[in-house]
Amino acid sequence: MFFFEDFCKRVEKTTVEPKDIEKFRLDIKKVIMWLGTGVPLLLMGLYQGYMFYLNSTKYAYLVFSIIFIYLGLKHLKTIFEFGITLNLKEGKIISKGVDLSFDDIQSCTLKEQSVGKSSRAQVVIDIITKEKKEIIIPLMMGRKLIFIAILRDKLKNRFRIVKG
The missing domain is CATH 1.20.5 (Single alpha-helices involved in coiled-coils or other helix-helix interfaces)
Incomplete structure (x- = not known):
């Protein structure tokens, strides 16, 4: 829990100047x-x-x-196989099986939850589309802070952080 609160503070302080296309790959660990x-x-x-x-x-x-x-x-x-691309020129999130426009996102939430069979909580992005589909993206990539800061800046009031 302490890690997540510290992570949220770092997210709020992060500012970024993104390129047109940002690629995020699996963390080196x-x-x-x-x-x-x-x-x-x-x-x-x-x-x-x-x-x-x-x-x-x-x-x-x-x-x-x-x-x-x-x-x-x-x-x-x-x-x-793991990789997420943010195409800021076209306003899309592209990943394996996901091609989602920023306009189709109803809400985007940064929170801590367990994913899959694991009982260990990890930081995830929970995206709800306008068609009421839920897309959960575990933050296993390198440059997580930049990824979240770009989403926060592009989605503005549709992005929120759930603590605790």
């Missing part, structure tokens, strides 16, 4: 974490596949190989 698990899983899967190649009678090697390769590729996919 998250990249290292996903690479640190994805690459070893992929290597273990390849090793298990090689062991199956040498001992083609033991199908357990093949099963473990498929599982490890699948998990490793899933982790690597997460790294390269």
